[in-house]
Amino acid sequence: MRKVAVIELLAALLILVSCAKVPLTGRRQLNFIPDNMLTQMSLTSYQEFLSANPPLPKNNSQAALVNQVGVKISQAVEEYLRQNNLSSKVGKFSWEFNLVEDPTVNAWCMPGGKVVFYTGILPYTKDEAGLAVVMGHEIAHAVANHGGERMSQQLAVLLGGVSLDVAIQKEPALTRDIFNAVYGVGSQLGTLAYSRTHEYEADKLGMIFMAKAGYDPARALSFWSDMAAIPGQAPPEFLNTHPSNSNRIKAIRDFIPEANKYLKNQ
Ligand SMILES: [Zn+2]
Incomplete structure (x- = not known):
């Protein structure tokens, strides 16, 4: 068999075995x-980010609230995974929840469950349930492995589809930049917007997680409606990476009855 054909066959096999289900x-x-x-x-x-942006101490009241919401949501996530025959995914998360002093309107969750909120998003989340909306949504992106999917797509586009270990070896700085752009951490490449498919999935999963944690999933509707209605200027970072429109808001509204079925104590 020609060498090229072997490579093509291997690539096809890789695609077959590398398909996961959300x-x-x-x-x-x-x-x-x-x-x-x-x-x-x-x-x-994550370590590089925290070195450059030391998180607020745990006894800071806002940092404590972010942590409290994070613990509740992560427990709901683990329960959801166990109840859906996805127990093997539970061990992949070693949760940490931080708040950093930064006016950027942003929050993210890396694979492995490392979560960072920026103080700039607090005027938008407003209350504990608002924090739960963003927490649930960001963790949902991680649970659905949207980052890994986006990373695969970006490596294909920018480095011709090489595997991650080859990319790290050949283009370490660019590979790291792609990672940071994919996860909304900010990089030379800026940040990348999640696709509509990813947003819809993260909205639904996030609403289920917050409901299971005891928060009213309808709060997702008011949060995203408020975000979409911010007047003037450039849209905040968070809206760039998580683009919204009337169809998405409608999908959130339509999903409330389903999410309500997961409400704790019902
Ligand atoms: Zn999103």
């Missing part, structure tokens, strides 16, 4: 990146 929606997603590599990379990026 929880809830069952959508098949392409993912070339082994979980352990992604987690390793996220830990490096």
Whole structure:
């Protein structure tokens, strides 16, 4: 067999074995990146970020609230995974919840469950349930491995579809930049917007997680409606990476009855 044909065959096989299913929606997603590599990379990026942006102390009241909401949502996530035959995913998360002093309107969750909120988003989340909306949504992106999927797509576009270990070897700085852009951390490449498909999935999963944690999922509707209605100027960072429109708001509204079924104590 010609060498090229062998490579093509291997690539086809890789695609077959690298298709994973997204929880809830069952959508098949392409993912070339082994979980352990992604987690390793996220830990490096996370430590670098925290060194440059020391989080507020745990006794800071706002940081404590972010942590409290994070603990509740993460417990709901683990319960959801166990109840849906996805217990193997639970061990992939080693949760940490931080608040950093930064006016940027942003929040993210890396693979492995490392969460950072920026103080700039607090005027928009307003209350504990508002924090739960963003917490649930960001963690949902991580649970659905949207980052790994986006990383695979970006490596294909920018580096011709090489595997992550080859990319790290050949283009370490660019690979790290792609990672940070994909996860909304900010990089030379700026940040990348999640696709409509990813947003819809993260909205639904996020609303289920917040309901299971005891928060009213309808708060997602008011949060995203408020975000979309921010007047003038450039849209905040968070809206760039999580683009919204009337169809998305409608989908959130339509999903409230379903999410309500997961409400704790009902
Ligand atoms: Zn999103």
